[in-house]
Amino acid sequence: MTAITDMPEVPRAARRPQIGNPVLHWLRTNLFSSIPNGIISIVLLAILVKGVVGFGQWGIANAVWLTPANDSSACRAVRGLGACWAIIPEKYRFILFGTYPFDEQWRPALSVVLFIALFYLSSRRAFWRRELALLWIGLLALISVLMWGGVLGLSFISQDRWGGLPVTLILATFGLAFGFPLGILVALGRRSKLPAIRSLSVLYVELIRGVPLVNLLFMASVMFPLFMPAGFNIDKLLRAQIAIILFAGAYLAEVIRGGLQAVPRGQYEAADALGLSYWRKHRLIILPQAIRHVIPPLVNTFIAFFKDTSLVLIIGIFDLLTTAKTAIIDPGWQQFSVEVYIFVAAIYFVFCFAMSRYSRSLEATSGR
Amino acid sequence: MAARPVADSLLAYNPRDSYLWAFVVGVANTLRVAVIGIVLATILGTLIGISRLSANWLLSRFAAVYVELLRDIPLLLQLLFWYVLMQALPAARAAWRPIEGVFLSNRGLILPAVPIESPQLWVLAIAVLGVAVFYLIQRWLVAQQMRDGKPRPAWPFALGLIVMLPVLVSWLLGVSWTIEWPELRGFNFIGGLTLSPEYFALLIALVTYTSAFIAEIVRSGVQSVPRGQWDAANALGLRRSFMLRQIILPQALRVIVPPMTSQYLNLTKNSSLAVAIGYQDVVSVANTTLNQTGQAIEAIALIMAVFLTISLGISFFMNWYNARIALVER
Numbered sequence: 240m241t242a243i244t245d246m247p248e249v250p251r252a253a254r255r256p257q258i259g260n261p262v263l264h265w266l267r268t269n270l271f272s273s274i275p276n277g278i279i280s281i282v283l284l285a286i287l288v289k290g291v292v293g294f295g296q297w298g299i300a301n302a303v304w305l306t307p308a309n310d311s312s313a314c315r316a317v318r319g320l321g322a323c324w325a326i327i328p329e330k331y332r333f334i335l336f337g338t339y340p341f342d343e344q345w346r347p348a349l350s351v352v353l354f355i356a357l358f359y360l361s362s363r364r365a366f367w368r369r370e371l372a373l374l375w376i377g378l379l380a381l382i383s384v385l386m387w388g389g390v391l392g393l394s395f396i397s398q399d400r401w402g403g404l405p406v407t408l409i410l411a412t413f414g415l416a417f418g419f420p421l422g423i424l425v426a427l428g429r430r431s432k433l434p435a436i437r438s439l440s441v442l443y444v445e446l447i448r449g450v451p452l453v454n455l456l457f458m459a460s461v462m463f464p465l466f467m468p469a470g471f472n473i474d475k476l477l478r479a480q481i482a483i484i485l486f487a488g489a490y491l492a493e494v495i496r497g498g499l500q501a502v503p504r505g506q507y508e509a510a511d512a513l514g515l516s517y518w519r520k521h522r523l524i525i526l527p528q529a530i531r532h533v534i535p536p537l538v539n540t541f542i543a544f545f546k547d548t549s550l551v552l553i554i555g556i557f558d559l560l561t562t563a564k565t566a567i568i569d570p571g572w573q574q575f576s577v578e579v580y581i582f583v584a585a586i587y588f589v590f591c592f593a594m595s596r597y598s599r600s601l602e603a604t605s606g607r
Numbered sequence: 608m609a610a611r612p613v614a615d616s617l618l619a620y621n622p623r624d625s626y627l628w629a630f631v632v633g634v635a636n637t638l639r640v641a642v643i644g645i646v647l648a649t650i651l652g653t654l655i656g657i658s659r660l661s662a663n664w665l666l667s668r669f670a671a672v673y674v675e676l677l678r679d680i681p682l683l684l685q686l687l688f689w690y691v692l693m694q695a696l697p698a699a700r701a702a703w704r705p706i707e708g709v710f711l712s713n714r715g716l717i718l719p720a721v722p723i724e725s726p727q728l729w730v731l732a733i734a735v736l737g738v739a740v741f742y743l744i745q746r747w748l749v750a751q752q753m754r755d756g757k758p759r760p761a762w763p764f765a766l767g768l769i770v771m772l773p774v775l776v777s778w779l780l781g782v783s784w785t786i787e788w789p790e791l792r793g794f795n796f797i798g799g800l801t802l803s804p805e806y807f808a809l810l811i812a813l814v815t816y817t818s819a820f821i822a823e824i825v826r827s828g829v830q831s832v833p834r835g836q837w838d839a840a841n842a843l844g845l846r847r848s849f850m851l852r853q854i855i856l857p858q859a860l861r862v863i864v865p866p867m868t869s870q871y872l873n874l875t876k877n878s879s880l881a882v883a884i885g886y887q888d889v890v891s892v893a894n895t896t897l898n899q900t901g902q903a904i905e906a907i908a909l910i911m912a913v914f915l916t917i918s919l920g921i922s923f924f925m926n927w928y929n930a931r932i933a934l935v936e937r
Contacts, residue, residue, distance in 0.1 A: 269664035276663050283665045449915045451879035453890055454907065461903045546681035553883055560684055577695075580688045584680045591679035 298322045311571040323575040327582050330566040334583065337402015337557045343394065347405040350382045354408045362597055375416060382409075398476045402557035404586065406476070410483055410548040410558065415541060418487025425492035426499055427521065440492070447489035452550050455482045460554040479551050487544060494536050498529035538598035542591050549587075559583055626896050633892030634913055640806065640888065641875040641917070644813045648874060649867075651814060652821025659826050670822065677819035683880055686812040690884045693804035699795055708788050710796060716807050717789045720800035726782040730773050737768035744768075805886035809878065817874045821867065828863035829855065860932050868925035872918050879914075889913050 270280040301321025305328060306313045314323035327334075336347045357378045360366050366374075386405065389395035401409075428440030447455070459482035460475065467473070502525055510520040530537075549560040557565070563583040567576040658670035677685070694713055697703065702712035710717040721727070741764055748759045777784070789799025802810075832855050840850040881888040890910055897906040 269662070272662055279663055280665050283669055287665075287669075446911070446915075449918045450911050451876040451890065451914060453879040453882060454910050454914070457890075457894065457897075458907050461897065462907060465903065542679075546679075549681040549683045550880070552683060553880075560681065560687075564687065576691045577688070580684060580691065584684055584688070587681055587684065588676070588679045592675065595675075595679060 296321075298324075309571070311575075314572075314575060318574060322578050323572075324578060326567075326572050326575045326578050329572070330569075330579070331582075333403075334559070334562050334566050334579065335403045336405065337562045338400050339402060339405075340394075340396060340400065343388075343396060346385045346388070346393070346396075347401070347403070350385050350405050351408060353378055353382055353385075354405075354412060357412070379413070379416060398474050401476065403562045404559050406557060407545075407548050407559040410480060410551065411541075411545045413480055414483040414487045414544060414548070417484045418491055421484065421488035422491030422495050423526065425488055426495040429492065429496055430499060444489045444492055447486060448493070452482075452486055452547055453553055455486055456550060456554045458482065475554070476556055479554060479556050483544075483548065483551075486547075490540055490543075491537070494533050494540055495529065497536070498531075498533035499525065501532045502528050535598050535602045538594055538601065542594045542598070545590060545594070546587065559586065626900070629892050629896065630889065630909060633887060633889035636886070637875075637878055637881075637888040637890075637913070638917075640809055640813065640878050640881070640886070644810055644817070644874050644878065645871050647810070647814045648817040648821055648870075652818035653825050655818060656822035656825025656829070659822060660829060674819045674822050677816055678823075682812060682816045682877055683883060685816055686808060686880055686884060689808040689812050690804065693808045696804075699791060702791070708799075710789060710791075713804065714795065714801070715804045716802040717796045718800045718802070719786050719788050720798075721784055721786055726780065727777075727784070730777045730780075730782055733776050734769060734773040737772050741765055741768045803886075805881070805884050808884060809881050809886050812880075813874055813877060816877075817870055820870050820873075824863055824866045824870065825859075828859040831862045832858045857932065861929075864925060864929045864932065868922065868929075871921050871925065875917055875921065876914065 271277040297320070301317055303313050303317055303321060303323050303325045306325040308329070311323070311325075314325055317323070332341070332344065336344045339347050357375065360374065361371060384390060385393070386401060386409075387396060387398075425440045425443060428436045429444065431437045431440070456479060459478040463473075463478050463481075506524055506528065507520070510524040515523065548558060551558050552561045552564065555561070560583060563579050564576075567573055567579050655670045655673060658666050659674070661667045661670075693715070696711060696713045699710075699712045699714050702710040702714075702717075704710055708719040723731075741761075744764050745761050748761055752758055776782075787798045789796045789801075791797075836854055836858065837850075840854045845854070878888055879890040882891045882894060885891070893906040893910045897903055900906075
């Protein structure tokens with residue numbers, strides 16, 4: 240795969256010789272190289288100045304940063320002129336952790352830290368070994384114990400009290416942890432010589448990819464109970480998690496299939512010549528190469544996923560976006576939803592931006 | 608009979624109509640947002656993708672920030688954000704009027720419109736026919752140029768068939784093209800074209816979000832054309848517009864079209880987020896039907912059928928287009 244950074248730059252206008260002041264020279268080549276360019280630059284500068292001044296006035300100069308607890312009168316006084324950031328210190332515990340018991344909220348907080356540690360370690364090349372899978376299993380088990388409790392002197396907290404950032408991270412991470420092996424199986428199934436397995440895999444991938452995730456989530460929340468034996472009721476969060484795993488499996492399968500196609504034929508033939516069984520051939524020879532080929536698109540799929548977990552709002556599961564939306568139902572603070580959305584957008588942005596930077600650095604070094 | 612009225616739609620609907628008609632209206636609403644969204648997102652995305660390659664430092668930075676910001680925030684969050692902004696707009700009486708005849712208020716965007724009825728439709732049909740005939744003539748002109756090497760201008764045919772002919776027909780038949788200006792009467796607007804806040808928020812969110820992805824596709828497509836092609840075109844002394852149109856774009860399109868198809872599919876599927884803000888697309892209608900009738904499996908199967916049909920339709924069209932522009936190898 241060719242990295243984008245290796246591609247030739249589009250030729251630009253011939254460089255002017257540098258005359259005099261380097262600042263003026265930079266302005267002339269980069270902003271005012273021609274009359275249309277100059278006009279564009281001036282218009283953009285005007286927009287930039289107006290935007291920065293406008294946002295500065297609203298978001299900083301006229302903003303209210305702190306108010307006494309449960310009192311939004313100061314915010315309402317500046318409504319329309321300044322931002323009410325005071326809603327964030329007022330509501331952040333609810334937005335981040337939902338209705339998890341207040342005194343126990345160190346547990347979801349610690350889980351979030353563990354999740355971030357897990358992502359960080361998985362991104363390091365030095366950890367790309369078989370033991371990484373054990374690390375995932377260990378940490379995810381630890382997070383489950385922390386969230387549920389019921390052992391080691393931790394009180395039991397049922398799933399319907401969970402909310403906020405940990406739920407978003409759980410949906411995304413568990414979706415990935417289970418969707419990935421499923422994706423590998425389906426990708427292998429699509430290349431299988433057995434027609435039944437092949438057509439089943441194709442049907443699964445095309446059906447899931449053909450419909451919106453919203454529809455799958457509806458299916459999970461409405462139809463799933465219909466197929467279960469009477470009296471057997473599984474939790475709403477778990478049902479959404481299953482829908483996300485199925486969704487993840489189909490998309491990851493397509494990415495992995497791309498990687499399988501990139502492995503040269505000779506590798507398959509060599510493995511066959513050594514007399515390796517089908518599973519040993521794939522586990523030892525094919526998959527390690529195939530997955531390495533598709534790491535950048537895999538990371539992009541993870542980003543898409545992380546964002547898509549927000550759709551569980553539609554079936555009423557308390558992820559980060561839902562807690563944010565619920566926080567502003569409070570009548571006193573109702574008018575300040577923009578501030579809350581900006582706060583939550585910043586959290587999503589930090590996670591996704593970190594992943595997209597990482598994906599770009601991988602692309603730049605993938606040829607090595 | 609569905610008890611809930613479907614507001615703001617292309618087709619008329621009232622609560623006494625059948626569920627089937629509600630579904631048809633829902634599908635029409637999905638298509639209305641998806642088709643217009645695809646067109647607008649393609650235009651905006653292409654402009655931003657090209658801006659990222661601009662020699663103008665400020666312009667390319669602006670484009671880069673736009674892409675990075677919109678790609679890394681969930682679409683649903685952006686949609687809720689736009690919807691909140693729409694609701695915070697002034698009431699109809701104090702509506703903003705950015706241009707004469709255009710009103711922006713918490714009732715949505717109200718535009719002047721030309722009423723389209725059957726005489727106007729006939730004229731439009733003639734214009735479409737003109738485009739088709741022009742396409743054939745242009746192919747013939749290119750074939751002629753291939754034979755003797757002489758360039759033949761195609762624009763007189765375009766002017767004649769696509770502009771003059773419909774104008775002439777509409778003048779001869781006396782078809783009127785009066786513009787209907789919206790007017791504030793009491794608490795609401797009368798006349799003109801109304802885009803509801805739900806539709807407008809959904810359209811803005813889908814277009815801006817998808818355009819960020821399209822911009823990246825366009826950028827990598829243009830960058831994938833080898834430098835030698837630019838140099839060779841320059842060495843031949845071709846004009847810049849000719850060079851872009853005849854040399855660079857056809858090669859870039861081969862890289863651009865396949866990922867573009869999946870973006871179009873994504874936009875269509877993402878239009879189902881309408882359910883979060885109460886725009887009556889097919890998923891919302893099906894959801895209401897499901898709640899009222901309890902026929903879960905049927906409702907969900909219908910949504911699946913609709914989306915699979917739309918997806919297959921877009922795929923077929925884009926595959927056909929892709930085959931047409933594909934590299935012809937001997």
